[in-house]
Amino acid sequence: MSAAAFDWTAFIEFSIVGLLSGGLLALIALGFVLIYKGTGVINFAMGEFMMLGAYSFYTSNVVWRLPTPVSLLLAVVSVAACAALIERSVLRPLAGQPVISVLMATIGLSSALHGGIAAVFGGASYEMPQIIPRKAVIIGDLLIPGMIIWNFVLSAIIIALFLLYFRYSKTGIAMRAVANDPITAYVVGIDVRKTQRLIWMFAGVVGAIAGIVVASMNTISPALGYVALSVLAVIILGGLDSIAGAIVAGLLIGVAESLTAGYLGGKVRDIIPYAIVLAILLVRPYGLFGTRQIERL
């Protein structure tokens, strides 16, 4: 019989923190799912979009000393523009090639962007300006850092805005159509090319915001690029083509990471997403909400 009682407070605190952090993971996952649904590709360069956003913000806000809202806007717009440029110059020429080629292109892209940014800015970490309030919230025995709460709120707002846009606006509906069936969308008169470019730009925006937020939580350094890779666990768990899955899985993985960090330490926490990936592939490869592929002979 164990002498120490189970520390419920710690457990609940870890869980809540995890749940709230999961909001940010869900946001990044949304970027992945968008591109996958719209173009059938996993964008391995997502982490680099995050880096672009964070470093752009840093440059405008700290180096050029522009006011925060302007810097935010500049960062988001420049990443969206980069994403559109990438779609035009890298993805468009490869249209029609087998998926494996496009996949390798996004891998090459991530390497190129990562190296490029690290070459320009150097490998050191810099302090990011605090744009998110850090005041902690205390509920009974639980201490929830303010940053985590505001990150969750921000992510939730953006995801909600995005869902509304996707559902009700004309472009949003076009994006859903292209994501579902590009050929029929084309036949119906939707400009598939423009829509696919828009999808990439949206993913860029999402990545940029996520990147700025994550960077402001700690410091900004080239390691930021690897955060997105751990989000692959989220989309595998949720299902590659499911937005609902991305949200639910984001929260779940957030909790898993938080509990792991709390009980097993930071190093294990860093690789737990990858262990989860392998575990899910073993048990339920299409994830919680993903659709099983039926292929025509």
Add this chain to the structure above:
Amino acid sequence: MRIRDFKTSYENDEAIWQTPVARAWMAALVAGLLAFPFVAGGYLVNLACLLGIHIIATAGLNIMTGYTGLISLGHAAFMGVGCYTAAYLAHRGVPFYLTIPAAGVAAATIGIIVGIPSLRIKGLYLAIATLATQFLLVFVFQEWTSVTGGASGTIVPAARIGDFVFNTDLRMFYPIWICAAILLLGARNLFRTRVGRAFIAIRDKDISAQVLGINLLRYKLSSFAIATFYAGVAGALLAYYYRAMSPEYFTLQLSIFYLAAIIVGGLGSTLGSILGAVFMTLLPELLRGIVASIALWAPRSLEILSPLQQAVFGLIIIVFLIFEPHGMADIWRRIRRFFHLWPFRA
């Protein structure tokens, strides 16, 4: 110009080197390779040893990715498995001609374990699974200190046969290149048989391959196992060559390095593996040279070598995928075809 090129038997038609001229070139190449370390300077021999190791790893990756269409982002990690297996066994007195195959088998075993869940579904999932494996294995290399020496790394005793110790570049050149030759030949032979044809069928139209009697899971696993075997052997040779290893060597960047090699060289081509390995061995040297000369006026620019390499690897992947998707092997084929009829035009 190619003349009198007709085959009189199926054996001749199926051979790798079909004409006396081709066979003569190959013999000359072998002779050149045997003599090389005695003629070339230390730096070139060093580069050649690395090249041999890169060729093995690239050939393995090409079997899996180029021929079978399965993307691996964890090739470097599997090299690490081979490397540490060889080091572990070497410390316990196992001779190198046993540790090297054992390293390959160890890597292949892990490959099969990872492959079983992820090969049942689309190739995309394998890419993500191998990425996860890359990070997980590096974590194991760093944390399993009793076996791998952890983050500070491990020293590897030299390979030896009796009293002859392979402790110089020149001496290691031969085991490395003998392994490379054997494994390259093995890779080429695969595609003269039903196994290799099955791999290509899986890449091109895996549903149709099934209906022709090819068990997808079994063949995909075989392809993955062969590729990881090659990676393991390359890693083991690396251990004996550098004589010291640390987990920092086997990064995601290295996995992407080998992907670049097969794309630049030519997916699905043994010659492509060789050309790609050559290109990717020389490229970092070229970059180092450029940065070194820039550093003469701007000393701090030495710091950008590593990210610059990363950026260039990514760029050439993209450039080749868009402009020369079949790689340097195809460029070479086009040149040869031009000369087949020269001075007449096609």
Add this chain to the structure above:
Amino acid sequence: MAITTSFGSECQNGASQAGTGRHNLLQVDNLDLGFGSIKVLSDVSLRADAGAITAVIGPNGAGKTSLFNAISGFYRPSAGKVTFDGEDISHTSADARAERGLARTFQNVALFRGMSVLDNIKLGGHVRLRSNPISAMWYFGSAQREEMKLRQEVERDIIEFLEIDHIRHQSISALSYGLQRRVELARALAMQPKLLMLDEPVAGMNREETEDMARFILDIQEERGIPVLLIEHDMGLVMDISSHVVVLNFGKVIGGGTPDEVRANPEVVRAYLGSANTEKNS
């Protein structure tokens, strides 16, 4: 073509291979197939006999290719049974069915573009070979022997027969559509199958190519003893070479019998709006 003597021995082998003179080589019973709420096949039954050319016809979208896919093992029917050579293969995987002697060609030519014509054909022989990765990498010895044997068989029995010796080393993408279909047929023959399923073998071909293909199909059945099950829209071809015709419409069998019986069947005529009697319409 002075290869009839080798055909003789092929024919005898073929006949004895077709399951001890079994009559109904392929038996499909009450097959139901659906995707979600779409019913593709309802209660479909048919038979492909040894020594016969059976044709499956029907308007576009009738479910013919889906039927083939279900027989091949790629679609799992929700109800019904598929029996091949006396064995219930309803739960066997697609590759295992190929091992038992079921060969097919595809509606959209499914040749492997990364390989030459010869390699594509050799792929058909996959199930008859035995090399594994290790023996393959070593090559000298058993792998080389079986490769040479396969090469000789393919050259003697298939390449000459289908008149494709001039293109054997060419890459698939360089071939005309008609030649590609012929290579696909060659590949299926390399399996030395017990039943050959052809999905629209003459689609998109001109008159000359169609006549060539018809001749090949007849030779395959008559001289090699391999029964054929084919899907076709070209009514001229169907009526000329098949001994038994099954008509599908909206996933159901609406008629079956000899070509003459089917041609006279009012339901069939109605389904086709009178085109059953006309010549080939491309």
